[in-house]
Amino acid sequence: MSNKGNVLLQVQGLQKQFGDNMVLDGITTDICQGEVVAIIGPSGSGKSTFLRSLNLLEVPTGGRILFEGVDITDPKVDINRHRQKIGMVFQQFNLFPHMTVKENIMLAPVNLKLMTKEEAERRALELLKRVGLPDKADAYPGSLSGGQKQRIAIARALAMNPDVMLFDEPTSALDPEMVGEVLEIMKELAADGMTMVVVTHEMGFAREVATRVVFIDGGKIQEENTPKEFFSNPKNPRLKDFLSKVL
């Protein structure tokens, strides 16, 4: 947490309740520019719900989220405008199967009138090169492997030039041999200074790439620290228990 930039996301007492079930029970944390925050925790701990709250795919039932100083939980805020700056990558990729790879990437920038078709196309080809798939521009998602799909999904999110990228277990649906190629892209992104929040089971990634690791369990942040301290010197008993199972 050394070279902290400006605060991008401020999460204050975030709560999410499904019926009687308190999934997020008062989460408070700041995410600063350039940080790579890995979020780990057992399944059902609320870590995915937390991530999905950050762009309001899940609407919080309590607390506030400030993105670049604006309270995006305020119903009066035009959330669509802020979502343009918050990229998201899903476990199941969620590419649009009826469009080519290039069209997937161009869709949002063109339809939101941020780029002309030509600009968006140039940008799409550039991003495809960046994720190592320049020859797949005219392919349909159905013909791609899981790893390739996820790299396209990352390119699609990047096309909006987001200020922060959210990754919801981006490698969990992949065959083991494809995990590496996706993590590699994410590593490069991190090295380029992208602010990232990553829910992951990849402890290696959390250890090597993250600038901070957050352990969520029971809807609360139980512990957060630099990866080094986090893994070598865990304090919370639940975290110790969790790490003993996954490492």
Added chain:
Amino acid sequence: MWEKLQHQIMKYFVIEGRSDWWLNGLKTTLLVTILALAVGVVLGFAIALIRSTYEKSGKLKILNFICKIYLTVIRGTPSMIQLLIFYFIIFASVRVDEIIVGGIAFGVNSGAYVAEIVRSGIMSIDKGQTEAGRSLGLNYVQTMRLIIMPQAFKNVLPALINEMIVLLKETAIIGYIGTVDITKAASLVQSRTYSAYVPLFSAAIFYLVLVSILTYFMGRLERRLRKNEQ
């Protein structure tokens, strides 16, 4: 032999204005079907959008309620009765062409079935597609238009084609409001010639050909849309 055939053709299809019956009948069937298709598709898609928006977000509660009543009434009563109500009650006091009344009546009927077909298509698209669209900053309408509807349409096309075929054949009852379609033409020829065989089989063949043409073109559209997928 050739002379006998010629005589038969003249008898059933040409003389005493019978060619006009058949031609007008064909025209009426086609016009009513096309008009009803247009009304049905517009109505059906609108209702499907309202209903699925309500199901996904809880918005449009009142509109959804109205749509549900419409679906219940239309699907719960015979199209014949609906046609007669449109002609003799709703359009009783205004002078409107029977073809237009028929087109609206059949369209309103078909819209109910189209609505449920399209709604099932919308609801069958994975929630992740909506989330991906929204996470990119697209609003609900853009997400529906660009991402959900094209996929839903492709998925329900076979069911929609089926509904179109049903609709085309259903128009055979339009004779009851006093206009001549294929069926009515056949029945007129039958009553003048005292022979059922040729007129009724001719009508059946007309319908069969129309349905085959419709099926052919829709099948081509379906293949073209499918071509791109996995």
